[in-house]
Amino acid sequence: MSRTSSDGRAFTRAFWWTTAVTAGVAAVFLLLGAMQGPKLSTAQVDSVRVTEQAGQQLRLFANQPLSEITAEQVSVDPAVPVQVSVQGELIAVQFERALDYSTDYTVTVSGVASPSRSATSDFVHTFTTAPGSFVYVDRGETVDEVLVADVAGTGRGEVLHTAPGIQFAAPLENALILARDDGSGGSILEVVDRASDAVEQVRLPADGLRIDALQVPRVGTTVALIVSATDGADGAANRWLALVDLAGVGVADWVTGLDGEPIAALDAFFTQAGDALLIHDIDQALFRLPLADPSLILPVAQFTEVHGVSSDGGRLSATDPFGGVAFDLDSSEEERINPSLFDDALVFGADFHLLASGEWVQRVAVTDSSGLAVANLIVVDDGAGESRLLARTVSDAGSFVDFRVSPNDQFVAIEVVPVVAEAQPDGRAVNGRATSITVVIVNIATGDLVRSVAGFAPTW
Template identity: 35%
Template sequence: MSHISISAPPPEAANSMRSFRRTFVLTSVILVVLCGIFLALGYLQGPKLSSAQVDADAVVTSSDQTLRLFANQAIAAVDPAAVTVEPAIDATASSEGDLISVQFGQALDYNTEYTVSVEGVTTLSGGPESTLTYSFTTGEPELYYLDRGEPNDEIIRTGLTSQDRTVVFAGVGIQEFIPVGDVVAFTTAAADRTGTLTLANPDTGVTEQVLLPEAGEVADLDATRSGSLLGFTISSEDPGPIPTISHTLYTVDLDRGRDVVAVNDLDGEPMRVTGWQFVPGTAEIVAVTTESTLVRVDTTTGLIIPLGGYFDFDRVSADGSTAIVNDTTGSAAVTLADGTEVRLHPSRIDGEQPFIGQTDADADGNLVAKMVLVGETGATFSSVLAFDNGEESRVLYQTVGDKGAILDFEVSPNNQFVAVEVQPNVATLDSDQYVMNPRPQSTTTYLVEIATGAVTRSVEGFGAVWR
């Protein structure tokens, strides 16, 4: 019989094993203690900001934009009023899980650093409160305009502060233009006013002419601010007693091809309009029909909502809240959400009562408008662009020596600036004599800050489009 003998480990091995066990136990205890310390510190300090998301370009275009703040752990519901923004604007906060959503009450200013703070943030189990803070700088828009000249007319893109001048497209006889998606749409007109609609791609240099359903004047171009929907009207040169086409409104979705589709009226027939525009930031249309009805049209569903009886269309406000229209008693701002009407009566300028013309009215009732001041004798008058807060009006722009004329204006999407189209001196007859949409050759567009009335820059051209 064999015997198996088990010998004891040498003393050195036993000591090594005991040392390992002591080290392991000690390390485990230290790790537990450290975890406890870190947990205690986290509890004592409260939640922290781990990341944030915001579209710096979108926040300057509309009032429905959101900043998302992510905490390092799940948090309790925050007070909607616990958010502050510097520079000060209205904002509200809501939370779910580790996310705090801050919704801004208005479009933000261009090229501005904002600091957002949410106070009183705690974990789900309570504990100390903390404040989550995040700073970001907003973007600024591109501005397009048309500079007519020899040998070509030029569609120009520039910045709000930059002096860079990029020629997007150059061609002969451009009547109107509008950027849409990756292209620029523009119209030309023959001597008989028969028009063409052309698409130009600035990146490739490729142009294509859109096949139109009828021959006639092509005008009133507009496009959705984002997306690919383009709209325009076609009018017969001589519509006759029973016109087949007269100021008929059409759209074409460039992402889906080149099919030109008539917008239908309440009776199911093609809609004929005296004026129209896309609601900024949407694919909805607002128009005054030749039947003197203000309508809002959902281009997706075809739903048409009548908003009242008016015979003339001015514009949809830059913030998309109202339509400015006219009837036999004057001008009105119609709220697009419910059709509520507010008659427009301008406030006094330095004690004088002005007469109101073209107007932009935001959701708060503030007006940017062309106004005329008549001298005491009635023999002189001044044409100005003014801002009216409902209590008083102040001049934003007035031509030097009242020698010029304010031809048109376009408020920026965030209501911070206005592009003012000016003829510096009406005594000089310098029309470019275009068949449609003629302009003085001296037309200059000034960018004016609405809050201060400061002119920030000027460009030689007209038809300003904010994008």
């Protein structure tokens, strides 16, 4: 036998041995793969937006296409109701309410399967939400400041912008919207870039106007203004409504009603999605104005007062001649809101904000046996008969000017004058406050006071 033949047979045996081993290993891996379910590759979530709006998503990407998943297969710790959908390799977990600030959330999707395999697996992802913060105004003798402060922080916070004569200020995306004194009893409207502090002025619909109210959406670039003529008799308020799209030409235009004339509004509120404006006019009618086509404005209800839109965007808090009303924006159904007793005492309810949980935060006056109001409180109420205290001034000497609930219903920011008898006005003709005005932040679940700063107009 030749050496060449022997070498050939050895090569053949080695080749088939290698092939057999390789095939065996591949079969083992194929078997293991068939026995294992899909794997989680990456996850995406906006840690800021998820605290600001209901309906935000955690997006889980798998290494292969997936079978359908039900909401019962998804658990969230701390608990949050969710909806879930699957598209190819993507699982979209949608949170039905905004999440708490600075909180670790663990989302578990059980029994994840692929259409091509019977094996299942569990996807687990943990993320931390962004800390909460609020913007507010602190007025000085000659220069005013707009600041941002973390809920969990200390001190005054960070100064975002300084200018004289600030009437209103509100954050919008990466900008600040300011209304300032024009030196003649009116207002100028400005947009401040938060990164560069560059200022751009927005032209109002006419000369000689003062801004009585400023509303900004949580989503979008359109700003609503309620303005009056500065030459009105005895400073009378005309309260005409105007809109300006800051992503457009930057010029404010009148909002006209069904009669083609500018609407005179008591107040206006953006819907949660930022696609429509709810207008409460001086005749106490409530209108819905689609921003995409303002000609489609429609009346929807009649209220003596409108206080705002709930954090989940579904309901409006309002008052009619018979008391408080929760108005469903989709069905137009109304639910009567009756304030509960506080420490077994009768209270008179004022403005309130509806929470996604079904509770509401309300400003109330406590009365004595003769019916005389003896204290002003901020309470949280579920309508079960007894409300729970959130804020009360020392010795009942102060008053609450306004309050704003955080978009996730976790905190309430309250404007308080600590001692009314000693309060001094700041002398501002537009949106004046007491010089002692203070903002306090209260945890709604616990009632704990977590932050206090000198200033007013807190905006989340």
